[in-house]
Amino acid sequence: MKILAISGSLRKKSYNSALLKACQLLAPDSTEIILFDGLADIPPFNPDIEASSVESVLKLKQLLALSSGLIISSPEYAHGVSGVLKNALDWLVSEPEFVDKRVAIFNTSPRASHAINALHEIIRTMSGNIEIQACLTLPLLGSELSYEGILEDEHMVQQIREALDVFCSFG
Template sequence: MDSTKLLALSGSLRKESYNSAAIEALTLLSPENIEVHIYKDLGNLPLFNPDLDGEAVPAVSKLKMAIREAHGLIIASPEYAYGISGVLKNALDWLVSGEEFVSLPVALINTSPRASHAQAALREVVTTMSGIVVENACVSIPLLGSGLASDGIVEDIKMAEQLSRGLSELCAAIRAIELHKAMHATSV
């Protein structure tokens, strides 16, 4: 694998979101062989309706295609009322019945270390959907109240190192999974 393609989802629709800033910082920190694509259309998804699952809903098809094209996923979500943001939960609900998420390596970013309930819920949802939470790739950085945007995060040595390490760990896990698949395919 020459290049690693990662999809990043922010569970916040706020213009000045710390979660969005964290994943934008990842795009600035990523080396040339790692492409971090930020999916910006979660707010365009209709509310999940099982009656429409399997139908051609353009916004859902676009999300599923982006997931299929990615080697791994990065999720940054705020915590609302001790849970995952509604927009992110809605997106994940649309992905439950598909194969796109199965065995997909996932890194979680927490921008408020005191907010642990959403992270725990996110781990549970991702695991239930058969995604692989790469624990060494999960990062918690103290952005809440910092006023930092993506460029400020990159300039903060400690936060930049944490994000870079998480990115490196996610890519290492993806390479290990790909190697395992290739070895299994040749031994069958």
């Protein structure tokens, strides 16, 4: 099983990216988690441009088409989803690769409820299927933890494995 993972942050020391890297290393044996690294390369959404004509969008669509599911982890900026993540999702609106795709939403800040709620609304509107039991909130904000630090915390490792096991069991 292949799972696509997208961090909504471009920060070098992003907690969201660290969480997804930890997920990649903790994935069940039969699962490969592919981290999408092209978010910064996606141009502003323009409905006059065919998605298939933009290399970075085409790569995202191809990875999504090959995946059984999608994990999204996004920071909250000004009570909303990060602009780069929302932009990438806008490119996928009405694209067949997203329709009925299984999605888990991960959160690295328990107080980031606005972005999480917005992501739920966006995913539902785009006809994605959110696996609520596989969604995860880990309190990483302010922890200074890298993915290695996450992997050293037994409680966090257990929570990540449980979320991934639930998500992968639907595939």
